[in-house]
Each structure stands twice: as structure tokens, then as C-alpha cells.
Amino acid sequence: MNIQEANVVDLEPVKLFISQVSAVDVLPHFNVQGKAEYQARVLPDIITTFDVERFQTLKVVDSGEIVGFAALRDGNYLTHLFVSKSLQGQGIGKQLLSALLETTDAKEISLRSSVNAVGFYESYGFEVTGSEADFNGIRFVPMCLVR
Template sequence: MIIRQITEKDLDIASAICMAAFNESVAGSLSEEGISTFEKIASPDAFLKRMQEDNVILVSEEQGEVKGIVELKEGRHVAMFFVDPRCQRRGVGKRLLSSALEHARADVISVSASLSSVPVYISCGFECKGGVAELSGLIYQPMELKMSTPPGAELSGD
């Protein structure tokens, strides 16, 4: 398995993976507004725009095929994290998230987790912070991960 930066050639498959995982585990619990909101966020054009911002977007690749994607916004917020439903429960997600967290630039990393993904984030060390919330039809649980080594600490020279 290779973890690497997303490229423009990955945009269609990355979007398709996000939609497949979303449709399988999240969409059934949301309104039409929530589904529409997510479709816009997960579109290839939206990914392309975010590639040009202060985001790290990584993909997992096996035998030349993208199997998962994770996005870390501004070094402090997990914005997208999806694994092809056919490849889940094989460690792809944990490797992706671990690789993304290597780019963290904050003491605390946040995520607005879909309710179905809360157990995955808990298994990765995240904790629920506050109650379930809703924005633009998307229902989520705010969660946080305290980084064990503050970003930049290894550079302090102490």
C-alpha cells in the first residue's frame, strides 16, 4: 500500500470512493439537503479547489488503484476520510489517517464525524466533544484528538 498526495488524475476516483462509502453508511440517515450538500463537497471540482488551498489530501493506492482518501484542512481538521467500501476493515483507513496526522500543525485535531464513523474515530484516539450537531443537512458528532507530541516539539532542540 502506498500513501501519497492526491493528483488531478485521482479526482474522479476519489470522488467516487467518497460517494460510495457515503451512500453505503451515511446517506440513509440524512435529508435530501444533507445528501446534496455532501455531493457538492465530494465533487471532483470541489476537491480540485481544496487541493489549491492549505489542505493536505492523501490517497491510499494498491496495485495502481486508489482505495481511500483523507483530507487534513489547515493542519488541524480532518475534513474528508473515506475508504472504498470493498476495502474497509483492512487497515487502509488507519494508515491513511496516521499519514495525514503526520502533517498536523496543531495540538488538537478536530473532525465533524458522521454518526456511523464515530466508532472508527474513537478507535483512532478521538474523543467526542459536545453534542451531535447539524449543518446544511449534514448530521455530525464533533470530535477531537489531542496530539501526543505537540507539532514542532521535535524541532525545539532541548
């Protein structure tokens, strides 16, 4: 398993990977409206993460397959972090997050965590900065890491 920069040729495999992980780990936490919003706006918007002027993107590859993906916008906002369900709990997410954060010297990194991932981010040192919120049925918890 190795962590590599992702680039635009990875777009379709990344979209498929995120769709598969989201179906198991993210969508079950949303209501009908949230599921529709996520599928209509969030998944198609993945293409924006390949804008190299604003984003740093990394992928984890194992046996030629993408098993992890993360994106950092403007050096201080984590927009995506996904690991295959079958590999979660093995430290891959923390390795991926560490590698991504090594690409920036920002003192604060913020994100909107899926409700199911709050514990993961807390274990890395992120702190909850507000109450659970809902945007068009998509539930999230605002968090921040101060370094």
C-alpha cells in the first residue's frame, strides 16, 4: 500500500471509490433529502478537487486499486477523507491524513465531519467547534485542528 498524489486521470476511479464508501459509511446517516443532495451535488463536485491551484489530493493504492482518497483545499480545509470500509481501523486514514497535512504549514485545519467520523478526527487531535448541523439533509459536525 502506498500514498501517492492523485491527478485528473484518477477522477473516474476516485468518483467510483467515493461512491462505494459513501454508500456504506455516509449515506445511511442522512435523510432522504440529504441522500439526494449528496448524490446530486457532492459526488459530481469531486472534479473540483483536481484543481491543482487550490487543492492537494492524495490517494492510497493497494494492488492497483484506490483504497483511500483525501483532499485539502487552500491548505487549510479538509474536504474529503475516505478509506475503504474493509481497511478502516488499520491506521490508513491517519497515515493519509498525516501525509496530506505535511503538504501545508497552515496553523489551523478545519473540516465538516460526517457524524460517523467525529471520533476518528478527535483521535487525531481535531476538536468539535460547533453543534451538529444539517445542510439540505446532509448532517455534519464542524471541527478544527490547531497545530
